[in-house]
Amino acid sequence: GQNIDQPTEMTATEGAIVQINCTYQTSGFNGLFWYQQHAGEAPTFLSYNVLDGLEEKGRFSSFLSRSKGYSYLLLKELQMKDSASYLCACVDSNYQLIWGAGTKLIIKP
Amino acid sequence: EAQVTQNPRYLITVTGKKLTVTCSQNMNHEYMSWYRQDPGLGLRQIYYSMNVEVTDKGDVPEGYKVSRKEKRNFPLILESPSPNQTSLYFCASSSTSEAYNEQFFGPGTRLTVL
Numbered sequence: 157g158q159n160i161d162q163p164t165e166m167t168a169t170e171g172a173i174v175q176i177n178c179t180y181q182t183s184g185f186n187g188l189f190w191y192q193q194h195a196g197e198a199p200t201f202l203s204y205n206v207l208d209g210l211e212e213k214g215r216f217s218s219f220l221s222r223s224k225g226y227s228y229l230l231l232k233e234l235q236m237k238d239s240a241s242y243l244c245a246c247v248d249s250n251y252q253l254i255w256g257a258g259t260k261l262i263i264k265p
Numbered sequence: 266e267a268q269v270t271q272n273p274r275y276l277i278t279v280t281g282k283k284l285t286v287t288c289s290q291n292m293n294h295e296y297m298s299w300y301r302q303d304p305g306l307g308l309r310q311i312y313y314s315m316n317v318e319v320t321d322k323g324d325v326p327e328g329y330k331v332s333r334k335e336k337r338n339f340p341l342i343l344e345s346p347s348p349n350q351t352s353l354y355f356c357a358s359s360s361t362s363e364a365y366n367e368q369f370f371g372p373g374t375r376l377t378v379l
Contacts, residue, residue, distance in 0.1 A: 198355060198370035255307030
């Protein structure tokens with residue numbers, strides 16, 4: 157079966173760094189997305205990785221290891237507005253998206 | 266402004282009363298999709314459409330219908346809603362039919378079926 161695992165909830169301190177992990181088992185692999193979703197709002201796109209390695213985009217970076225079925229989202233210089241859920245989603249061999257349940261990130265002052 | 270709109274945003278209804286949730290995008294996107302989101306579960310795809318008059322079932326299509334008569338609109342129809350369809354619904358669109366393109370989501374419709 158297809159499965160994506162992420163921690164349910166994480167807590168971090170304002171100004172710090174946090175890493176949100178995502179492991180996946182899918183039938184085929186055509187890339188991995190990270191989306192941000194504030195409570196009660198729509199998900200918004202953060203990143204897409206299809207090749208191994210780290211991609212940096214401002215305070216946010218996303219890493220992918222295809223051989224390990226593993227990705228992480230790294231958030232630096234955390235701000236209160238980063239409090240949100242972070243959704244990991246994989247594109248399978250049929251080019252369909254498989255979504256994880258999301259990680260709720262709580263930022264404390 | 267490029268956007269995906271959904272209506273209504275909130276709806277409380279009773280079992281068996283047919284309802285339609287509208288979805289419209291102004292970005293000329295080919296691909297549109299409906300999801301439901303429930304606590305502790307990921308987004309689950311209900312139906313998707315790769316272009317006008319082309320629709321396919323997602324992971325949880327039972328109890329739902331869709332149509333794609335125009336490129337911009339993709340309504341979700343619940344012919345006979347039941348309490349297990351109480352959920353948060355999102356419509357999404359992307360520029361091509363390939364799932365590796367960024368999806369743009371509507372604001373969501375919170376549906377309660379009594």
